[in-house]
Amino acid sequence: MPAASASPFRSALHAARDAAGSQDYPQGTLYVVATPIGNLADITLRALHVLERVDAIACEDTRHTQALLRAYGIDRKAGAQLLALHQHNEAEAAQGVIERLARGERIAYVSDAGTPGVSDPGARLAAAVRAAGHRVLPLPGASSVTTLISAAGLAAAEGGAAQSAFVFAGFLPSKAAERDSAIQQLAAEPRAVVLLEAPHRIEALARALAVLGQRPVSIGRELTKQFEEIDTVPAEGLAGWLATKEQRTRGEFALVLHPAAQDAAGPAGEGERVLRLLLSELPLKSAVRLAAEITGAPRNALYEQALQLRKADDGA
Incomplete structure (x- = not known):
């Protein structure tokens, strides 16, 4: 990662201040910030501005986030300004974030890459912050x-x-x-x-x-x-x-x-037709077993479909 003073993103940081600086950034708010999944140029201007101005950044890996910030020319000291919050400590670390929000601080959260809370830490944090009565403000981006x-x-x-x-x-x-x-x-x-x-x-x-x-x-x-x-x-x-x-x-x-290709009488329709015929003569489990053998459809899916058909017939 380049040093902050030599960052190729210096102009982007200035543009972020110009484009996003006049917007409202309420205190006592958790900012959930999406970061690039590979290409550093995929950061948004609003994300750059928020990462520069919040009181602290909670992150999945403080070392990774420190390197990311320096690449953008944002120099934040580790420790008080970078808070470790990952899958192993999310529930406990969330309480520290909530305490800082209660003091009126602005806190950002970033995972190592992409959008937090999508197969990454962040969901428990957002839920805890909202349950404590604080605002969660998402900054969309790469996923x-x-x-x-x-x-x-x-x-x-x-x-x-x-x-x-x-x-x-x-x-x-x-x-x-x-x-x-x-x-x-x-x-x-x-x-x-x-x-x-x-x-x-x-x-x-x-x-x-x-x-x-x-x-x-x-x-x-x-x-x-x-x-x-x-x-x-x-x-x-x-x-x-x-x-x-x-x-x-x-x-x-x-x-x-991709979605399974189906014609007018495709696998789903054929499975239902066979199920209906078998259910009229056999117990449910036997009908499902034979329908799976006849159509090749998954037995679990046929079982759920059979339950729905039985329920519909009972209500008719």
């Missing part, structure tokens, strides 16, 4: 979730309308059995699903996702950084994509599981 969604090119829904709905699942369980169960549930999800994964677990996740066959998966590796890669492959080909180049298993990953 790997929306960054990849914007480039994934999700398939158009029937009729040509854009398929914009998605579910954020984040990190799946690390244990194989729990991860496989989670993927079985995601297989029945009609919307796009956003996943995050660390480099040391990406190959295991790729092997587990192979059960989804031809369902498209968009991969975002090292988003916004120098060696960024964005590609879309069938789920069953993800492990092969990773194996093509040695460096592809390095870096941070975001993935988008």
Whole structure:
């Protein structure tokens, strides 16, 4: 990181003061600040101004945040002005933040990268601050979730309308059995699903996702950084994509599981049709088991659907 005096962001800091300086920044407020996920130029002017003027900055890693601030030409001393608040101490450290807010201080919170509270610390802090009666003011910015969604090119829904709905699942369980169960549930999800994964677990996740066959998966590796890669492959080909180049298993990953392609009588409609026929003759569990064997649909999803059908029939 460059020294503060030699920061290439000096002009940006001046622009931040000009653009955001006249806005209102209430005291006794927690400012939740998004920071870049890779490219330092993705910081917002309002974030720069707030990080420069708040009384203290609570952060996931004080050393990382100190280096980030210096890159922007913001020189803050560690200790009283940088407060450690991470996943291991968030509940306790939140009380210290609340005490400072009660004195009328302005406190910012940043995670190591991206938007706090999205698979990063910050959610417990925000909840505790709001419960204590203080204001939480978000400063939006970079997020790997929306960054990849914007480039994934999700398939158009029937009729040509854009398929914009998605579910954020984040990190799946690390244990194989729990991860496989989670993927079985995601297989029945009609919307796009956003996943995050660390480099040391990406190959295991790729092997587990192979059960989804031809369902498209968009991969975002090292988003916004120098060696960024964005590609879309069938789920069953993800492990092969990773194996093509040695460096592809390095870096941070975001993935988008595209909506499952369905025709007019697609898997969901076929599953319901089969379930209705079987439920008219068999107990619920037997009907679900046979429907799963006939259609190939996940048993958990069929069981939930069977319960809904039974409930609807009982209410009719």
